[in-house]
Structure formats: structure tokens, C-alpha cells
Amino acid sequence: AKLAGRGGLQFFHQRLHDELVYQLDLMERLEKALDRDELSLWYQPQVSAVSGRIENVEALLRWLPAEGAAVSPAEFIPLAEQSGLIHRLGDWVVEEACRQQAAWRAAGCLVSRIDINVSGSQLTRPDILERFEACLQAHGLAPGDIGIELTENVLIDADHQILEGLRRLYHRGVRIAIDDFGTGYSSLSYLKHFPLTALKIDRTFVHDAPKQPEDRAIMEAAVFIGHRLGLEVVAEGVETAEQLTLIREMHCDLVQGYYFYRPMPAPDIERLLLGRVTA
Ligand code: C2E
Ligand code: CA
Ligand code: CA
Ligand code: CA
Numbered sequence: 001a002k003l004a005g006r007g008g009l010q011f012f013h014q015r016l017h018d019e020l021v022y023q024l025d026l027m028e029r030l031e032k033a034l035d036r037d038e039l040s041l042w043y044q045p046q047v048s049a050v051s052g053r054i055e056n057v058e059a060l061l062r063w064l065p066a067e068g069a070a071v072s073p074a075e076f077i078p079l080a081e082q083s084g085l086i087h088r089l090g091d092w093v094v095e096e097a098c099r100q101q102a103a104w105r106a107a108g109c110l111v112s113r114i115d116i117n118v119s120g121s122q123l124t125r126p127d128i129l130e131r132f133e134a135c136l137q138a139h140g141l142a143p144g145d146i147g148i149e150l151t152e153n154v155l156i157d158a159d160h161q162i163l164e165g166l167r168r169l170y171h172r173g174v175r176i177a178i179d180d181f182g183t184g185y186s187s188l189s190y191l192k193h194f195p196l197t198a199l200k201i202d203r204t205f206v207h208d209a210p211k212q213p214e215d216r217a218i219m220e221a222a223v224f225i226g227h228r229l230g231l232e233v234v235a236e237g238v239e240t241a242e243q244l245t246l247i248r249e250m251h252c253d254l255v256q257g258y259y260f261y262r263p264m265p266a267p268d269i270e271r272l273l274l275g276r277v278t279a
Pocket of ligand 3: 180236
């Protein structure tokens with residue numbers, strides 16, 4: 001039987017066309033959003049697995065259009081990578097995270113580090129790491145004040161210049177985490193060559209660990225290899241007490257997830273940290 005009759009094929013073309021129009025429109029709106037102050041960074045605490053104390057925060061991009069509903073970064077980041085808009089977006093994130101960290105320092109709100117996400121296509125622009133350093137300096141920050149998170153694929157594709165740039169940041173004291181660990185299409189050999197300080201176990205493993213022995217085994221292996229390489233190990237996407245118990249048994253260092261805190265706007269972080277009674 002003909003699976004796609006004439007009508008079926010036309011329908012398919014129409015859907016494809018609509019999808020492309022939607023994506024183009026979204027990118028046009030995103031470009032305007034940059035100028036219109038519709039973007040913000042929200043922050044999700046990472047806590048010590050042992051004490052539950054807040055150690056760092058991860059900065060996550062939020063787009064709340066003046067009209068219409070919020071758009072998820074899971075939707076607009078991949079499109080921004082394709083359209084090239086990611087460079088302006090990435091610059092904005094670096095600048096905003098530095099500005100916020102400097103403001104927090106001035107207010108006595110001690111967030112030891114803000115980690116930002118850097119996508120692979122951002123690293124195709126050779127001066128990105130220099131610009132990052134310049135931004136730290138311009139805001140009077142130390143290299144340890146802002147960290148970066150990269151995914152495995154970014155490292156696999158990294159050319160010589162990027163690698164040198166990452167090494168320089170690493171030796172200056174910038175923390176570099178490998179994000180979504182275990183989900184890339186890669187062998188582990190890249191771990192030998194890259195300057196890294198932390199490993200974030202992907203939340204899909206964390207999610208399934210209580211029910212699936214395979215996920216537990218992979219997590220245990222990740223913690224083991226991370227610690228043997230001298231890396232800090234972070235479990236992300238922790239939502240339940242059951243998951244937390246497992247993660248503690250595995251001796252993960254840091255935990256991030258809805259069980260403790262959801263991503264929140266900067267003022268909520270301030271309330272959390274400044275409102276806390278210190279001994
Ligand atoms: P990611 O870097 O893996 O960030 C973690 C995602 O998991 C965030 O989604 C966070 O809100 C969510 N999350 C945190 N805790 C939990 C939990 O307990 N359960 C569940 N189900 N989810 C949890 P979000 O904010 O929607 O971001 C999605 C992705 O978009 C990020 O994944 C990252 O890849 C990308 N992204 C976000 N902000 C930026 C940015 O500034 N630059 C770049 N290049 N990418 C970004
Ligand atoms: Ca991340
Ligand atoms: Ca992640
Ligand atoms: Ca992810």
C-alpha cells in the first residue's frame with residue numbers, strides 16, 4: 001500500500017513548512033528579546049551531599065516574553081545554536097553572570113561560584129575564552145567566582161585553540177565541569193586530555209537509579225572514575241529522598257535538584273543566603 005498518498009505527502013510538507021516558519025519567528029523574537037530585557041538568569045543551588053549546605057549555583061537562562069508564554073531554553077538554545085544567535089546570547093550570559101556575582105559580593109551575599117553553561121557552537125568563536133577572562137576582570141572577579149559547564153560532545157569536537165584556551169582558564173583557577181556525563185556518544189579517553197575539575201552525572205541516571213540496577217552501576221562507576229581523576233562529582237536532577245539516599249551512599253560530593261531547590265530568580269537566592277542565620 002502507498003503509505004504517503006498525495007494528500008499525506010502534502011500534509012507532511014505543510015507541517016514541515018509550519019515548523020520552519022515557527023522556528024524563524026521564534027529566532028526573530030529572541031533577537032528582539034535580547035534588546036528588550038526579556039531574558040534573565042535564574043539560579044539553582046548545588047548543595048553539599050553531606051551537609052545540605054549551599055555551595056554554588058548554576059545559572060539557567062530564562063526567557064519571559066512581554067507577551068505570550070515563557071519559552072524553555074531546551075527549545076530555544078538548540079535553535080539559537082543553528083541560527084548563530086548563540087554568540088550574542090552567550091555573551092549576554094557571561095556578562096550577566098559576572099554582573100550578578102559582583103553585585104552579590106558587594107551586598108555580602110556569598111555565592112561562592114556561579115556556573116554558566118557554554119555550548120559547543122559558542123566555542124567555535126576563537127576569542128570566547130579571552131572575552132570571558134576580560135569580563136571577569138572588568139567586574140573585579142577572581143577566576144574561581146564563575147565556572148563553566150561543557151558537555152562531552154563539546155570536548156570531543158574541540159580544536160587545538162579551544163583546548164589551549166581551556167587549559168589556560170584551568171591553570172588560572174576557573175572551574176570546568178563536564179555536564180550530562182554519560183550521555184554523549186564518546187569513549188572515556190577524552191577524560192585524559194581535558195582540563196576538568198568536576199563531573200555532573202546526568203539526571204536520567206539519577207532518575208532511574210532507585211529502580212534500575214544498571215543505572216546505579218553506571219552512577220557508581222562515574223563516581224569512582226571522577227574521584228580517581230580528582231574531580232568533584234555532582235548528581236543533577238535529584239527529586240526524591242530515595243534518590244538522595246543512594247547518592248549519599250555513593251559518596252557524590254554535590255547534589256542539585258528539585259528535592260532541595262528549583263531554579264529561582266536572583267532576589268530569592270539573596271533571601272535564601274542573607275536570611276540564613278550564621279553561627
Ligand atoms: P542542563 O545544563 O543540563 O541544566 C539542567 C536542567 O535540569 C535545567 O533545565 C534545570 O531547570 C533542570 N532541573 C534541575 N533540577 C531538576 C530536577 O530535579 N528534575 C528535573 N526534571 N529537572 C531539573 P532548563 O533550565 O530548562 O535548561 C535546559 C537546558 O538548556 C540546560 O540543561 C542547558 O543545556 C540549556 N541551557 C540553559 N541555560 C543555558 C545557557 O545560559 N547557555 C547555554 N548554552 N545553554 C543553556
Ligand atoms: Ca548545566
Ligand atoms: Ca546537565
Ligand atoms: Ca542536559
